[in-house]
Amino acid sequence: GAVVSQHPSRVICKSGTSVKIECRSLDFQATTMFWYRQFPKQSLMLMATSNEGSKATYEQGVEKDKFLINHASLTLSTLTVTSAHPEDSSFYICSARPTGTKNEKLFFGSGTQLSVL
């Protein structure tokens, strides 16, 4: 159980285009999901906290207009990288926390490698 599906696993796009990444909790509901960015051989950097039915909370230094987050249902959060540029190339990972528990376990998606040409 507790599977988080992230799609696509890899995407290549041209500079200036927008890319949408989906994060789905397959067998549980998740009021809260998190989005991270990871550079090669580095740790995960939290970008934002996605809350179902409300606005996302962004970490300091993360541009909310560039990284649009939508959490319209209890099983789906999306991250849209708008007007992508080469410096946005990175590995993006989501995680989800099962709703209705005090359990602090987070389950992670398999990540999306974004390459902006």
Add this chain to the structure above:
Amino acid sequence: QQQVKQSPQSLIVQKGGISIINCAYENTAFDYFPWYQQFPGKGPALLIAIRPDVSEKKEGRFTISFNKSAKQFSLHIMDSQPGDSATYFCAASRGGGTYKYIFGTGTRLKVLA
């Protein structure tokens, strides 16, 4: 105060040996400490986690040792196998509903056959 310091950065262990990775934190409000394993191009997978009210937790070949007074915790991988070769991250989170994780910098483990 929000940092979690992890060491070593990389580790090479012979098959069958013990791999030990250490983490230290400063914020005493942290109350949940998970360890994650990540293979290249994949998301992290939860290995084992501990709370400050216990000093040790064991699950199979993986053991967490926790020293609350020193604000340190470590992961021990017994009988290390080549399949354990991956990057390991410790993390800490603070209760109170935020559930945000602060991750360590990661340790790249290589187990030689």
